Amino acid sequence: xxxxWAATFLLLYLFLFFACGSVATKKAFYDPITAELxxxxxxxxxxxxxxxxxxxxxxxxxxxxxxxxxxxxYHYASHFDVSNQKLTQAEDAADELFTKSISRAAxxxxxxxxxxxxxxxxxxxxxxxxxxxxxxxxxxxFDDAFVExxxxxxxxxxxxxxxxxxxxxxxxxxxxxxVKVDINxxxxxxxxxxxxxxxxxxxxxYSTEGKMDDARIDYDLLRSAFLEQPHIYDFDVPDIKYFxxxxxxxxxxxxxxxxxxxxxxxxxLRTDKDLDxxxxxxxxxxxxxxxxxxLPISVSxxxxxxxxxxxIVSRPSYISRIRVFVDSELIGGFGAYR
Amino acid sequence: xxxxxxxxxxxxxxxxxxxxxxxxxxxxxxxxxLSGRWNDTDARLVAEEMIAxxxxxxxxxxxxxxxxxxxxxxxxxxxxxxxxxxxxxxxxSDFERELINSGQVKFVASRIxxxxxxxxxxxxxxxxxxxxxxxxxxxxxxxxxxxxAIKSITDEIEGTKVVYYQTDLEMIDIExxxxxxxxxxxxxxxxxxxxxxx
Numbered sequence: 001x002x003x004x005w006a007a008t009f010l011l012l013y014l015f016l017f018f019a020c021g022s023v024a025t026k027k028a029f030y031d032p033i034t035a036e037l038x039x040x041x042x043x044x045x046x047x048x049x050x051x052x053x054x055x056x057x058x059x060x061x062x063x064x065x066x067x068x069x070x071x072x073x074y075h076y077a078s079h080f081d082v083s084n085q086k087l088t089q090a091e092d093a094a095d096e097l098f099t100k101s102i103s104r105a106a107x108x109x110x111x112x113x114x115x116x117x118x119x120x121x122x123x124x125x126x127x128x129x130x131x132x133x134x135x136x137x138x139x140x141x142f143d144d145a146f147v148e149x150x151x152x153x154x155x156x157x158x159x160x161x162x163x164x165x166x167x168x169x170x171x172x173x174x175x176x177x178x179v180k181v182d183i184n185x186x187x188x189x190x191x192x193x194x195x196x197x198x199x200x201x202x203x204x205x206y207s208t209e210g211k212m213d214d215a216r217i218d219y220d221l222l223r224s225a226f227l228e229q230p231h232i233y234d235f236d237v238p239d240i241k242y243f244x245x246x247x248x249x250x251x252x253x254x255x256x257x258x259x260x261x262x263x264x265x266x267x268x269l270r271t272d273k274d275l276d277x278x279x280x281x282x283x284x285x286x287x288x289x290x291x292x293x294x295l296p297i298s299v300s301x302x303x304x305x306x307x308x309x310x311x312i313v314s315r316p317s318y319i320s321r322i323r324v325f326v327d328s329e330l331i332g333g334f335g336a337y338r
Numbered sequence: 339x340x341x342x343x344x345x346x347x348x349x350x351x352x353x354x355x356x357x358x359x360x361x362x363x364x365x366x367x368x369x370x371x372l373s374g375r376w377n378d379t380d381a382r383l384v385a386e387e388m389i390a391x392x393x394x395x396x397x398x399x400x401x402x403x404x405x406x407x408x409x410x411x412x413x414x415x416x417x418x419x420x421x422x423x424x425x426x427x428x429x430x431s432d433f434e435r436e437l438i439n440s441g442q443v444k445f446v447a448s449r450i451x452x453x454x455x456x457x458x459x460x461x462x463x464x465x466x467x468x469x470x471x472x473x474x475x476x477x478x479x480x481x482x483x484x485x486x487a488i489k490s491i492t493d494e495i496e497g498t499k500v501v502y503y504q505t506d507l508e509m510i511d512i513e514x515x516x517x518x519x520x521x522x523x524x525x526x527x528x529x530x531x532x533x534x535x536x
Contacts, residue, residue, distance in 0.1 A: 102536055
């Protein structure tokens with residue numbers, strides 16, 4: 001009987017494995033793409049992304065990632081129409097993937113989270129609209145650029161609603177907590193609910209449209225993004241203007257450096273019924289068995305299992321210079337940044 | 339335990355078996371709402387209401403009574419101030435066609451069309467025979483211009499969205515700047531998304 005069950009389990013596992021496609025994280029194919037982007041070979045990066053897609057490196061469940069990667073690469077390569085098309089597909093995919101599959105969630109319990117379809121993070125979905133805004137501005141389509149800004153603003157409103165309430169609940173819970181829990185669960189620290197760049201673009205769009213009240217609101221919200229999310233914006237609010245009595249304002253936007261990547265943080269959870277303790281420990285070699293946090297709550301059994309949570313890991317960026325050209329003439333630049 | 343495995347197996351089978359593509363032809367008037375975004379049905383509803391309203395108002399008869407001829411209209415810019423990419427030509431062309439077919443109004447080409455036609459006419463001055471060459475500076479000047487905008491307001495919480503569209507069209511006397519007709523069509527939609535599926 002035991003052998004029978006083991007065989008059934010193995011069969012089921014294999015079936016799940018093949019039915020769900022890839023369950024392992026494949027990131028190696030990104031290396032040559034990143035190298036091309038770093039060397040400003042944007043057309044080559046586009047080609048490598050398309051080749052990766054043709055070689056099924058992007059699984060169907062990761063279609064959002066493909067559309068975002070391709071949309072961004074086409075943007076850098078100045079193929080604005082294709083970039084808009086890909087980023088619209090990314091936005092549509094995120095919308096479609098809002099509805100979570102229970103069957104995949106069940107499968108992820110047996111395998112791992114790679115079974116789940118990737119629906120994009122809030123900021124990734126928001127940036128589909130922001131990059132499209134830049135594309136439309138580059139094409140001289142002001143109304144279409146404004147459409148994207150309005151869509152971005154709607155997403156920010158939704159985020160504010162989604163995480164504002166959660167943040168308040170968490171903050172209240174933290175203040176009411178008399179047991180002094182050592183795990184910091186303040187939502188404001190972990191969730192992004194406002195985006196300075198979105199506010200910046202929106203501010204200039206409204207200003208160009210002559211809607212100064214709306215521009216001023218975005219200016220205030222831009223400052224709020226800095227003040228309320230110092231863990232994201234760990235530098236001073238830049239000196240920004242959206243209105244001048246006697247001059248035109250030239251706004252220059254440059255993207256440089258490598259974005260952080262999402263990696264798995266492997267942890268171990270153990271419960272101790274004698275100590276009434278739930279303890280979470282690191283598993284990586286550098287911090288092995290050091291404590292991530294603990295909860296002093298009553299437990300009836302001793303458990304021990306491993307689990308993973310996503311974490312955002314910065315990548316080093318070395319930017320020697322940003323130079324601004326107008327009609328092939330150098331008009332300014334910025335010094336070295338790290 | 340056995341049942342749980344069977345349930346899981348069925349779930350996985352349902353995941354593995356995708357559906358093939360099917361195509362059906364449907365009547366253009368059929369109401370189809372897939373994503374919840376602005377679509378052909380909205381454009382048609384706007385055109386129908388605006389056309390009926392525009393033709394039933396007194397601005398046409400007032401003009402004919404004063405000038406003794408049909409008003410000449412051109413289509414100006416219909417701005418998209420909504421949060422969706424909307425091709426306003428889908429209803430302005432319906433609008434134009436129905437007004438022309440009503441026999442009460444004459445239309446001249448829009449600004450973009452005029453530029454192209456003028457290029458053609460200038461080309462004729464160089465290359466066409468004198469008998470077939472069309473004259474320059476002989477266009478019919480429009481008496482009225484149609485301007486407008488589509489605006490939208492979105493209210494959304496996770497999973498549910500309400501979008502309110504307002505389309506405003508205005509007929510403006512080009513010489514006097516007088517607004518002789520304003521049409522408004524409002525559409526409100528609620529779009530809900532399931533949080534889970536099998």
